[in-house]
Amino acid sequence: MKNAPDTEFSRRKFIEGSGAAIVAAKATSVTAQERAEESGHQTAVEDVPRTPITLTVNGSERRIEAEDRWTLAELLRDHLGLTGTRIGCNRGECGACTVLLDGEPAYSCSTLAVWADGRSVQTVEGLEKNGQVTKLQQAFIDYNAPQCGFCTAGQLMSATALLQRNPTPTAQQIREALAGNLCRCSNYNAIVEAVQAAAATGGA
Amino acid sequence: MAVDPMDTIGRNFPRVDAYERVTGKATYTRDIKLPGMLYARILRSTVPHAMIRRIDTSKAEALPGVRAVITHKTHKIVYGSGSISGGRQYSDAHKDITTRLRYTFNEHVRYVGEPVAAVAAVNRHIAEEALQLIEIEYDALPFVLEPENARKPGAPEIWPGGNIAHDSENRQQAIGSRRGNLEAGFAAADQIFEDRYTTQFVQDAQMEPRSALAHWEGEKLILQTPTQGVSNCRHDMARDLGLEDHQVQVICQYMGGGFGDKNGNYYFDLIAAALAKDLGVPVMVELSRKDDWLGTHGRWPTVQDFKVGVKNDGTLTAIQLQALSGMGPYLRRSGNISGMDVYACENTERSILPVHTNRMVSGNFRAPTYPQGYFALQSMLDDVAYKVGVDPVQFALKNMVRPTESIQFTNYALDQCIEQGAELFDWANRWKPVPGSGEGPIKRGAGMAFMMFNARVGASSAILRVNSAGRYTVYVGVTDIGPGAKTTMSLLAAETLGVPLSAVDIVWGDSDRCPYSVGESGSRTTTMTGYAVVEAARDLKRQIAEHGMPTGEDVLVASATPAPTTGNKLREGFGAHFAEVEVDTHLGHVRVTKYLTVHESGRILNPLPANDQIRGAVLQGIGQALHEDLLYDSNNGHPLTSGYYWARHLTHLDAPVIENTFIETDDGFGPYGAKTVGESGIIIAPAAVANAVFNAIGHRMKELPITCAKILEVVA
Numbered sequence: 001m002k003n004a005p006d007t008e009f010s011r012r013k014f015i016e017g018s019g020a021a022i023v024a025a026k027a028t029s030v031t032a033q034e035r036a037e038e039s040g041h042q043t044a045v046e047d048v049p050r051t052p053i054t055l056t057v058n059g060s061e062r063r064i065e066a067e068d069r070w071t072l073a074e075l076l077r078d079h080l081g082l083t084g085t086r087i088g089c090n091r092g093e094c095g096a097c098t099v100l101l102d103g104e105p106a107y108s109c110s111t112l113a114v115w116a117d118g119r120s121v122q123t124v125e126g127l128e129k130n131g132q133v134t135k136l137q138q139a140f141i142d143y144n145a146p147q148c149g150f151c152t153a154g155q156l157m158s159a160t161a162l163l164q165r166n167p168t169p170t171a172q173q174i175r176e177a178l179a180g181n182l183c184r185c186s187n188y189n190a191i192v193e194a195v196q197a198a199a200a201t202g203g204a
Numbered sequence: 205m206a207v208d209p210m211d212t213i214g215r216n217f218p219r220v221d222a223y224e225r226v227t228g229k230a231t232y233t234r235d236i237k238l239p240g241m242l243y244a245r246i247l248r249s250t251v252p253h254a255m256i257r258r259i260d261t262s263k264a265e266a267l268p269g270v271r272a273v274i275t276h277k278t279h280k281i282v283y284g285s286g287s288i289s290g291g292r293q294y295s296d297a298h299k300d301i302t303t304r305l306r307y308t309f310n311e312h313v314r315y316v317g318e319p320v321a322a323v324a325a326v327n328r329h330i331a332e333e334a335l336q337l338i339e340i341e342y343d344a345l346p347f348v349l350e351p352e353n354a355r356k357p358g359a360p361e362i363w364p365g366g367n368i369a370h371d372s373e374n375r376q377q378a379i380g381s382r383r384g385n386l387e388a389g390f391a392a393a394d395q396i397f398e399d400r401y402t403t404q405f406v407q408d409a410q411m412e413p414r415s416a417l418a419h420w421e422g423e424k425l426i427l428q429t430p431t432q433g434v435s436n437c438r439h440d441m442a443r444d445l446g447l448e449d450h451q452v453q454v455i456c457q458y459m460g461g462g463f464g465d466k467n468g469n470y471y472f473d474l475i476a477a478a479l480a481k482d483l484g485v486p487v488m489v490e491l492s493r494k495d496d497w498l499g500t501h502g503r504w505p506t507v508q509d510f511k512v513g514v515k516n517d518g519t520l521t522a523i524q525l526q527a528l529s530g531m532g533p534y535l536r537r538s539g540n541i542s543g544m545d546v547y548a549c550e551n552t553e554r555s556i557l558p559v560h561t562n563r564m565v566s567g568n569f570r571a572p573t574y575p576q577g578y579f580a581l582q583s584m585l586d587d588v589a590y591k592v593g594v595d596p597v598q599f600a601l602k603n604m605v606r607p608t609e610s611i612q613f614t615n616y617a618l619d620q621c622i623e624q625g626a627e628l629f630d631w632a633n634r635w636k637p638v639p640g641s642g643e644g645p646i647k648r649g650a651g652m653a654f655m656m657f658n659a660r661v662g663a664s665s666a667i668l669r670v671n672s673a674g675r676y677t678v679y680v681g682v683t684d685i686g687p688g689a690k691t692t693m694s695l696l697a698a699e700t701l702g703v704p705l706s707a708v709d710i711v712w713g714d715s716d717r718c719p720y721s722v723g724e725s726g727s728r729t730t731t732m733t734g735y736a737v738v739e740a741a742r743d744l745k746r747q748i749a750e751h752g753m754p755t756g757e758d759v760l761v762a763s764a765t766p767a768p769t770t771g772n773k774l775r776e777g778f779g780a781h782f783a784e785v786e787v788d789t790h791l792g793h794v795r796v797t798k799y800l801t802v803h804e805s806g807r808i809l810n811p812l813p814a815n816d817q818i819r820g821a822v823l824q825g826i827g828q829a830l831h832e833d834l835l836y837d838s839n840n841g842h843p844l845t846s847g848y849y850w851a852r853h854l855t856h857l858d859a860p861v862i863e864n865t866f867i868e869t870d871d872g873f874g875p876y877g878a879k880t881v882g883e884s885g886i887i888i889a890p891a892a893v894a895n896a897v898f899n900a901i902g903h904r905m906k907e908l909p910i911t912c913a914k915i916l917e918v919v920a
Contacts, residue, residue, distance in 0.1 A: 046268065046269060046329075046330065048329075067329075069329060077235070082228070083228070083231070083232075083234075083235035084227065084228015084229065085228070086232070086411070086412070086460070087234075087413070088411045088412065088413065088460075088493070089413070089493040089847065089848060090413075090492060090493060091493060091847070093493070093847055093848040093849045094411065094493075094848050096411055123228070124226075124227065124228035125227070125228050127227070128227055133223070133226065133227065137226040137227065140222075140226045141218045141219075141222040141223065141226055142218055143812075144218065144219070144222075144688075144812045144813050144816050145226075146219070146222065146225040146226060147461070147686035147687065147688075147813075147816065147820060148410065148411065148412070148459065148460050148461035148462075148685060148686035149224075149225035149226075149230055149458065149460070149686075150232065150410075150411035150412045150460030150461060151411050152225055152226060153228050156226065174856075175856040175857050175859075176856075176857065178856045179855045179856050179857045180855075181856070182411070182848055182853055182854075182855060183411070183820075183856075184409050184410055184411045184461055184463070184824075184853070185411075185461055185686050185820045186819075186820040186821075186823035186824050186827070186854060186859065187816050187819070187820045188820075188823060188854070188856050188859035189816070189819045189823075189859065189861055189862055190816050190819070191856070192856070
């Protein structure tokens with residue numbers, strides 16, 4: 001039941017991503033700030049392998065000296081301040097951390113940050129444009145799709161990708177596309193209704 | 205029984221914080237960063253039962269970046285909320301007399317997953333690495349996993365004096381109730397049936413793995429944690445740490461779900477507080493998903509033995525339940541089993557023994573004592589209905605509780621729920637008088653169940669303020685765990701004041717800024733805190749009428765702490781569920797093809813989220829019926845199926861469309877007649893599904909969850 005198309009796709013991407021070229025770049029202010037913060041508590045705590053990477057996050061190019069052990073979720077949340085991406089399990093079970101990697105849904109908890117080098121990442125913070133929520137976000141509001149809200153970002157990202165490739169999905173196609181995104185509030189009915197409503201108003 | 209329309213209440217309102225929830229701007233505990241904050245991780249027992257012989261933290265302490273390692277040797281903090289003593293809503297006095305204290309770290313470990321040490325470090329990677337460097341040697345003790353084995357003579361003693369749990373006076377007695385004369389009831393029966401039903405452990409499994417961020421300002425603790433009750437959590441923290449309530453501030457702005465037993469503190473809150481105190485900096489404890497799964501709690505598993513007397517016309521004459529509830533090694537909550545009260549039968553007995561085992565701790569999960577009770581009782585009695593040849597709907601109408609001189613309700617709608625549900629569902633055509641009579645390998649069948657759930661009123665507080673700009677602010681100690689309490693409280697204020705919802709702001713989830721609230725458990729937020737909002741708003745309205753709107757820097761403030769009662773009348777919400785399933789007798793797979801519910805929950809304040817409370821709860825109940833479980837390896841006491849994947853949680857693909865109808869009433873109690881909604885939907889979902897499976901295949905499934913393997917065992 002976990003073999004949803006999106007999940008499978010993200011797993012393929014997961015493996016492909018490991019071969020991505022690593023581009024050297026200067027350490028940025030983000031990394032410098034991180035180090036400055038750390039140096040307040042410690043001196044040379046660890047000699048951790050780091051790799052400079054360049055990625056596009058919500059349309060802006062970011063250059064980061066990423067620790068090799070960071071997941072993409074960790075990079076986004078702890079080092080780029082994008083906490084809208086939630087970590088529910090950190091082991092590829094729940095889908096709360098779903099982001100779009102080159103337009104396709106991926107579990108950011110199961111993607112190393114260095115694998116995102118040279119690629120484009122979209123998070124829930126990147127949906128809103130000029131203070132306007134997307135039609136999908138508006139439908140999520142109108143149809144009560146979030147209960148506790150913890151899975152919402154992941155549901156939105158998977159549904160955004162779905163509507164971009166299929167603007168008029170059936171309810172069953174929506175369920176299949178979102179099968180990798182668990183909701184323990186089990187508000188599945190309302191989430192599907194919201195995606196259908198967004199599709200009816202013409203898009204993601 | 206329709207209700208009079210109101211200005212604001214009764215219309216569909218999106219949540220007042222929906223924008224924050226769909227843009228990622230909502231701030232959950234783990235999103236907060238404080239300057240100089242350290243990260244902490246917890247090491248857990250890898251054995252089900254042992255004494256710690258030696259624990260050596262020196263290598264972990266020597267790891268660069270580690271700031272502190274704490275264990276039972278360094279910190280002996282009683283974790284009061286870990287027992288039935290927890291929280292002001294329970295019994296403060298019990299902590300003084302109990303002989304079964306639970307500490308934050310216990311030298312005597314009693315389950316796999318029990319905390320044994322914690323590390324604070326400059327980042328989580330170092331904290332995790334340090335956990336691996338802690339050396340522990342255990343003196344293994346014999347362990348016991350099944351409640352039935354745990355109460356046998358000679359069983360491994362998890363506590364001195366045996367494994368039957370203590371009550372609040374340290375007695376080992378069965379809990380339950382007795383009504384009428386059981387012996388006379390069985391003597392009056394034409395037929396007597398006996399059977400056993402069992403239910404599984406179900407993790408609450410909210411999506412947000414738990415965290416706690418603590419820091420101290422002098423002698424004052426500020427704790428940010430995903431709690432269902434900032435007031436009760438504050439009281440627990442103060443008591444466990446030897447502080448006064450006012451020395452603790454608990455904040456919870458957004459939380460990723462609360463399905464029970466978070467209306468208090470947790471041991472990791474104490475660990476965060478202790479580390480932050482020792483180190484003088486903020487400390488964030490983070491639980492991994494596996495930590496959260498094994499280190500928190502879930503619905504207690506049960507073994508339920510029934511003896512039922514019935515007349516040939518289907519009238520019940522006696523119902524006896526003798527049961528065991530598996531509580532894990534610590535008695536966190538009652539272990540009780542509910543459901544008998546929904547029958548009118550005059551001779552009943554419930555006798556339940558809560559028993560300790562070396563499994564993980566049991567606790568409250570959405571309607572804590574209900575779904576496991578209703579599944580067993582309404583499966584048993586559904587079976588009796590078939591055996592005496594009575595349609596289950598007619599059997600329900602014949603035997604359900606009705607108002608009498610001795611049992612009075614504020615209002616009653618159980619008959620209407622069942623009758624309307626049967627009609628909407630087309631019961632007469634979907635139900636098979638001969639179970640298992642369908643043609644072919646895919647068998648179809650229908651089942652039903654019915655319930656009532658307490659919608660009691662009681663004390664809670666609210667404060668309302670208006671300024672000269674005409675902005676109204678509601679202060680309530682609720683945390684909005686998912687149902688939309690912030691919106692409900694705002695709607696109640698807007699309606700009572702006669703102002704638009706957009707004129708109302710809300711301050712919530714902060715024990716320093718908000719008055720006492722009972723917390724979001726027991727479906728009490730709307731009925732109790734909501735009623736306090738109404739009372740405060742009425743007071744403010746009177747003040748405005750008397751003094752006019754405030755001018756300049758002035759404000760008007762009203763506070764209310766009403767403590768309403770319903771006298772000797774029961775206040776209950778009612779419901780009936782109807783399920784149709786298809787069972788693939790080659791694969792054992794059960795698919796719910798139609799699911800229809802009728803609920804009476806008083807006046808519905810905001811239909812949009814109320815409907816989703818029912819639908820979501822039903823789906824959780826279907827998960828309990830068909831999917832979720834926590835299996836243990838009997839050889840080594842290790843849990844095998846922790847996590848969403850192994851517990852087989854419902855996905856989008858498993859979730860049928862739930863059709864819900866509310867019967868609206870106003871009994872004159874609560875806020876404008878509103879009753880409870882949040883827990884009602886889960887109570888009879890397992891029973892309705894199980895009864896539908898019986899109708900489809902003609903075999904009674906007596907153990908939850910009803911897995912493919914269990915189906916194949918009986919149909920093959």
